[in-house]
Amino acid sequence: MSVPIRITLNGAPRELPAPLTFSQLLDELALAGRRLAVERNGEIVPRSRFGEARVVDGDRIEVVMAVGGGE
């Protein structure tokens, strides 16, 4: 009954089991607990909603972090 979903994650295609919350997605990616920010289809997904918000088929998701940089 669990139909996999296809998303684009940081520009690369990826297939994942559904249903899937953002918390579960980050667990899956071994990124849980890290300082990062998530955008879905151009809109911020607030950290406070990771537990309930579902990743759905066709989502374009960006996961970003702070890195060294200046100008």
Add this chain to the structure above:
Amino acid sequence: MNAPERIEAADALVVGGRTYGSRLLVGTGKYRDFAQTREAIDASGAEIVTVAIRRTNIGQNAGEPNLLDVLPPSRYTILPNTAGCYTADDAVRTLRLARELLDGHSLVKLEVLGDAQTLFPNMPETLAAAKTLVADGFQVMAYCSDDPILAKQLEDLGCVAVMPLASLIGSGMGILNPWNLQIIIDRLSVPVLVDAGIGTASDAAIAMELGCDGVLMNTAIAKAGDPVRMARAMKLAVEAGRESFRAGRMPKKPYQASPSSPVEGMIAKA
């Protein structure tokens, strides 16, 4: 009260409603490793440090140290920047992600580039992004060309600081047009910081002597032979330049020498 305290109390940099003792802002790119990053930034005395926002490497980062562990936001004002963005839309998206990443932090550095060879700012896109960001509650420090008219437009749009280049990013060519910078400094009310092009300590001192409110640099420190020592040099240069500006230099007298020793009492005349 010792001298540095006196300087800070009387002469703080105020950006976006926050007060800073240091007028040197530094980037965190191009260092050998995080240990060197931390040591250099510590030596610079900077309180505001810029970071870039980039995609997380999926599947390659287990246990990888995080820049924000090295430079904790509790100690530094982290200034996310939009380096690498070529459109207003990309810059706005990047800074919204940064705000989420930094728990609602709204002070940001906007930079919208025009082309990859010069990294010169795309000013129409910069102005468009600034307008959107200010309306969205961001406190925008804007990297810009040294055009006084455009710099004033950024101020009028509500930017909290305007940051004209001294020369191309990463070029180390120093201040190519002090006259334009002077016009910008004279006409704007918000802080004016030179961002980009500083190569060595004297460049930073000159920027401050012109009356800049601060200097932002990255490569001049990170790519110096000894980055930690250069970080210290830059700290001293910014302080020296600022104090020199505040003191007010002596008038130039190009055609008339003036001895510093008494002209009376020479033994030869006795």
